[in-house]
Amino acid sequence: MPKPKVTAPNLVQEINSKISGAKDTSSQVAGKIVSLGDGVALISGMNDVGMGEIVIFPNGVRGLALNLNQDTTGCVILGSQTGIKEGDLVTTTGEILSIDVSDDYVGRVVNPLGTPQDGKGDLKPGKLQPLERIAAGVIKRQPVNTPLQTGIKAVDAVIPIGRGQRELIIGDKSTGKSSIALTTIINQKDTGVICVYVAIGQKRSFIAQTMAALERHNAMKHTIFVAATASEPAALQYIAPYAGSAIAEYFLDQGKDVLIVYDDLTKHAWAYREISLLLRRPSGREAYPGDVFYLHSRLLERACKISPKYGGGSITALPIIETQANDVSAYIPTNVISITDGQIYLESDLFYQGQRPAINIGTSVSRVGSSAQIKAMKQVAGKLKLDLAQFRELAAFAQFSSDLDKKTKTQIDRGARVTEILKQHWENPMDVIDQVWVIWAASNGHIDLVALENVSSWEEQFLSFITSKHQKISDAIRAEQKITDQLFPKMTAAVTEFNASHSELITDSDSESTE
Numbered sequence: 001m002p003k004p005k006v007t008a009p010n011l012v013q014e015i016n017s018k019i020s021g022a023k024d025t026s027s028q029v030a031g032k033i034v035s036l037g038d039g040v041a042l043i044s045g046m047n048d049v050g051m052g053e054i055v056i057f058p059n060g061v062r063g064l065a066l067n068l069n070q071d072t073t074g075c076v077i078l079g080s081q082t083g084i085k086e087g088d089l090v091t092t093t094g095e096i097l098s099i100d101v102s103d104d105y106v107g108r109v110v111n112p113l114g115t116p117q118d119g120k121g122d123l124k125p126g127k128l129q130p131l132e133r134i135a136a137g138v139i140k141r142q143p144v145n146t147p148l149q150t151g152i153k154a155v156d157a158v159i160p161i162g163r164g165q166r167e168l169i170i171g172d173k174s175t176g177k178s179s180i181a182l183t184t185i186i187n188q189k190d191t192g193v194i195c196v197y198v199a200i201g202q203k204r205s206f207i208a209q210t211m212a213a214l215e216r217h218n219a220m221k222h223t224i225f226v227a228a229t230a231s232e233p234a235a236l237q238y239i240a241p242y243a244g245s246a247i248a249e250y251f252l253d254q255g256k257d258v259l260i261v262y263d264d265l266t267k268h269a270w271a272y273r274e275i276s277l278l279l280r281r282p283s284g285r286e287a288y289p290g291d292v293f294y295l296h297s298r299l300l301e302r303a304c305k306i307s308p309k310y311g312g313g314s315i316t317a318l319p320i321i322e323t324q325a326n327d328v329s330a331y332i333p334t335n336v337i338s339i340t341d342g343q344i345y346l347e348s349d350l351f352y353q354g355q356r357p358a359i360n361i362g363t364s365v366s367r368v369g370s371s372a373q374i375k376a377m378k379q380v381a382g383k384l385k386l387d388l389a390q391f392r393e394l395a396a397f398a399q400f401s402s403d404l405d406k407k408t409k410t411q412i413d414r415g416a417r418v419t420e421i422l423k424q425h426w427e428n429p430m431d432v433i434d435q436v437w438v439i440w441a442a443s444n445g446h447i448d449l450v451a452l453e454n455v456s457s458w459e460e461q462f463l464s465f466i467t468s469k470h471q472k473i474s475d476a477i478r479a480e481q482k483i484t485d486q487l488f489p490k491m492t493a494a495v496t497e498f499n500a501s502h503s504e505l506i507t508d509s510d511s512e513s514t515e
Helices: 008-019 153-158 177-187 204-216 234-252 265-278 292-300 331-339 348-352 375-398 406-421 432-443 452-469 471-480 487-501
Strands: 030-037 040-044 053-056 062-068 072-077 089-096 098-101 127-130 168-171 194-200 223-228 257-263 314-322 342-346
Touching: 072 234, 098 234, 127 234, 153 375, 153 432, 168 177, 168 331, 177 194, 177 204, 177 257, 177 314, 177 342, 194 204, 194 234, 194 265, 204 223, 223 234, 234 257, 234 265, 234 292, 234 314, 265 292, 265 314, 265 331, 292 314, 292 331, 314 331, 342 348, 375 406, 375 432, 406 432, 406 452, 432 452, 432 471, 432 487, 452 471, 452 487, 471 487
Parallel strands: 168 314, 168 342, 194 223, 194 257, 257 314
Antiparallel strands: 030 040, 030 089, 040 072, 053 062, 053 089, 062 072, 098 127
16 A cells, blocks of 8 residues: 655654654664664664664664665664674654753763763753754744854954854864863853853863863853764764754753854764765765765854844854874865855964964965954954064074174064964964963064063963953953053053063164074
């Protein structure tokens, strides 16, 4: 007997009922495992199972239907394969993969299925959130124009991130990619931003160190940790970022601002490639399946800023991609670069030279630009970008010439000090007004005579001086969100007073050698 035709309205109703968690027990179907191995089961007899539907194995572990062939269904096992064997019966549920999210998640560590991993007891039941959800449409969105302060001078000044943006962090192994994400999470303290850190395929030792750092800075109070470690099945690593996005959307629906870090999507693509090859899907470039672009595009499109008419709130995504030998032209890096709204590019050469964060300002970009900066930062950042650009050009030229004119030498010295002022330890995020002070002083030549090795000490002592003696100027900048004409002479007087009283930091310009 031919199957009844499914009309569009009926299909929509069916999808909505599955998303809401409705379970039609009368439609449960049992199938038999005909092949089993490496976390993948091939099942026959489940002809009515849907794509992405949850199935139950004999040991109680859930599975996810991913391959719908004519005679068999390919399912990945979301847990231990122990106790499952060929010939066992598997039943459908009529449900799609969801995670039960509540406010109780904040400060906790969970796996992609929502099971606590921190030994702090069970989580309170909340709202069922589907792991796969269609991203908000353009009607519900609004432009990204509210800054998300990272606390990192090089980022907030030159590569600003706005709430609702997707900014890629890309670089080789051990160049400080996770450190930038952690600094940003630490800096969200007392801002009302909920942070979700998704660790995909990372070592347990790395996760322990990351959590210890967040605890040390009291940042776990606003952070949710979703962990799918390297020892977990590839299926759990595959669903981990979608679980993190579902948790973020729970808070988005409440009108809150969320920051989500995917660390990292390279390992996510590896997990999906492993699953696809085990399911015998056709492979393409670098053995990835043909839909690997869709894998990340449907995930990152869920980052958005919602219009106040529809509840407000935002999800800001910081995906991380690991490159091999600085090759950003590889398959996965180019895919994610084309999806995101800019990238922070970290270079191993800069890292080993002591420039940390090792951000290559020339190749990094934010497509949101200055619309995600406060006006005070816009006022001081423009000259900073110009100084850095001139320094890069002249420094390369100066390598081939020992005789430099005074103007060129001055520009190189200025660029060297601006580069030095952008160095920052990852555990020390800086308030945006303090950043404005430091960048303004550097861009206007107030540290040109400071010895290069004293720039860090100058910065630390200068900010303490401003806090103790000129806090009213900082308060005025914070209140106005810009540097008014009345404040410029006061700022100049303050930095002049500081330099006069700290002559030990100043070098003699005549005796300074060409660098």
